Amino acid sequence: MHSPPHPHGGAPNGGAPHQARSVARHRDAVTELLAPLLAEGKTESLPLRDALGRGLAQDLAAPLSLPPFANSQMDGFAINSADLPDGGAELRVVDPVPAGATPAALDRGCAAPIMTGAVIPSGADAVVPVERAAPDRFPAPGVRSTVWLPATAEGTFVRAAGSDIAAGERALAAGTFLGPAQLGLLAALGIGEVTVHRTLTVLLATTGDEVVEPGRPLPAGKIYDSNGTLLESAMRQAGLTVVRTAISSDRPEELRALLRSHIGAVDLIVTTGGVSKGAYEVVRQAMDGQPAEFVHVAMQPGGPQGIGQFEGVPFLGFPGNPVSCLVSFEMFLRPVLSDMFGSPTRRISLPARLAHGLTSPEHKHQVRRGSFRSDGTVRLEGGDSSHLMHALAGSNALVHVPVGVSALAEGDEVEVWMS
Numbered sequence: 001m002h003s004p005p006h007p008h009g010g011a012p013n014g015g016a017p018h019q020a021r022s023v024a025r026h027r028d029a030v031t032e033l034l035a036p037l038l039a040e041g042k043t044e045s046l047p048l049r050d051a052l053g054r055g056l057a058q059d060l061a062a063p064l065s066l067p068p069f070a071n072s073q074m075d076g077f078a079i080n081s082a083d084l085p086d087g088g089a090e091l092r093v094v095d096p097v098p099a100g101a102t103p104a105a106l107d108r109g110c111a112a113p114i115m116t117g118a119v120i121p122s123g124a125d126a127v128v129p130v131e132r133a134a135p136d137r138f139p140a141p142g143v144r145s146t147v148w149l150p151a152t153a154e155g156t157f158v159r160a161a162g163s164d165i166a167a168g169e170r171a172l173a174a175g176t177f178l179g180p181a182q183l184g185l186l187a188a189l190g191i192g193e194v195t196v197h198r199t200l201t202v203l204l205a206t207t208g209d210e211v212v213e214p215g216r217p218l219p220a221g222k223i224y225d226s227n228g229t230l231l232e233s234a235m236r237q238a239g240l241t242v243v244r245t246a247i248s249s250d251r252p253e254e255l256r257a258l259l260r261s262h263i264g265a266v267d268l269i270v271t272t273g274g275v276s277k278g279a280y281e282v283v284r285q286a287m288d289g290q291p292a293e294f295v296h297v298a299m300q301p302g303g304p305q306g307i308g309q310f311e312g313v314p315f316l317g318f319p320g321n322p323v324s325c326l327v328s329f330e331m332f333l334r335p336v337l338s339d340m341f342g343s344p345t346r347r348i349s350l351p352a353r354l355a356h357g358l359t360s361p362e363h364k365h366q367v368r369r370g371s372f373r374s375d376g377t378v379r380l381e382g383g384d385s386s387h388l389m390h391a392l393a394g395s396n397a398l399v400h401v402p403v404g405v406s407a408l409a410e411g412d413e414v415e416v417w418m419s
């Protein structure tokens with residue numbers, strides 16, 4: 001007896017489709033597919049300002065310590081703590097130490113006005129902020145004077161040399177994503193150029209006789225191409241260079257010709273649509289004779305997936321439903337690129353409490369869309385169907401329901417990935 005088809009392409013009642021592969025297994029397959037791109041070791045050396053968003057290609061050791069010298073954390077008086085017993089003492093004020101100057105050694109019984117960031121003179125071991133002195137201001141230059149200062153422990157308001165990082169220590173590991181803080185560190189270390197993984201170029205092809213370029217008239221029975229803009233945006237935001245083909249019809253020769261015209265100029269081909277079980281599965285047909293396979297991943301949405309090579313170029317065939325293709329990018333391509341090349345970053349993962357209950361096919365990893373809120377709850381946006389573009393646009397998080405879970409109640413904890 002035949003069971004009715006399941007709306008998500010799986011087996012009836014949310015069961016695993018025959019030979020469905022796990023999300024982890026498919027991610028491993030994507031890793032294997034892209035490994036040759038890493039092995040090519042294509043890197044480039046860039047000035048810091050152009051390296052934003054790239055992955056660092058090599059471990060980097062600190063060429064100097066930070067701070068490079070002991071310096072003052074406050075505008076105040078550099079002193080020797082042994083000169084300030086309990087109850088404080090009156091010290092003779094000597095020449096000031098501005099930031100950037102090389103100060104003379106401090107004699108015992110003296111206090112040197114010192115500015116934030118200035119070198120601690122030898123003989124001094126602490127700084128008293130000017131507002132704790134009496135009088136609580138610096139004397140005019142050249143005026144001989146004394147100042148009363150309170151007892152102060154050794155090391156107070158001194159930023160020790162190497163207290164941030166010592167020369168020779170690893171500053172950043174290979175594979176680190178270079179954001180503002182990482183580039184700022186390299187600048188602080190005096191590094192002007194950095195070796196990064198080069199940007200990968202993706203050829204993106206959307207397919208389907210029903211799909212029309214936005215901005216054109218919409219004939220009956222057709223829909224606009226949302227996948228092209230959706231995926232191109234996701235990829236560009238992730239630091240990839242994207243080349244788009246024209247929308248391919250359902251004729252496999254046309255798709256093959258579109259893809260072939262870019263071979264040699266791209267690192268990876270991503271298609272959408274044409275991978276499931278219909279009568280006109282253009283991507284499946286176009287890949288005929290190529291080392292590519294079409295599998296079903298135990299994931300909803302994004303179950304049907306193509307993977308392999310087209311004319312020697314790595315190929316990923318994402319399903320045609322808009323949410324399915326974005327979830328495919330987030331679940332497979334983004335994490336693999338970030339693990340391999342250090343860019344883009346992985347999505348921030350947080351625990352959240354469900355604002356309401358949900359159901360999920362037990363044998364699949366379900367990825368719902370939701371709005372994570374500041375009280376730590378997440379509200380689901382739309383249902384589980386993968387055509388819900390408006391709900392996707394109203395969400396800020398992907399909500400994960402792992403394999404083995406068929407229902408969750410309000411207040412149950414889920415993992416969310418922030419977008």
Ligand SMILES: Nc1nc2c(c(=O)[nH]1)N[C@H]1C(S)=C(S)[C@@H](COP(=O)(O)OP(=O)(O)OC[C@H]3O[C@@H](n4cnc5c(N)ncnc54)[C@H](O)[C@@H]3O)O[C@H]1N2
Nearest residue numbers: 008009206224225226227273274275276277319320321324
């Ligand atoms: N008998 C079965 N049918 C389907 C299965 C299945 O297992 N057995 N799986 C379903 C699932 S799940 C998905 S996902 C889709 C995947 O289908 P395809 O990758 O072959 O994609 P299409 O059939 O071409 O399109 C699916 C859907 O998405 C719309 N679409 C396609 N391209 C675009 C685009 N560029 N912009 C906007 N929308 C697009 C298309 O019109 C369809 O509605 O298959 C299920 N069927």
Ligand code: MOO
Nearest residue numbers: 301302303324386
């Ligand atoms: O559930 Mo499909 O897998 O809509 O992507």
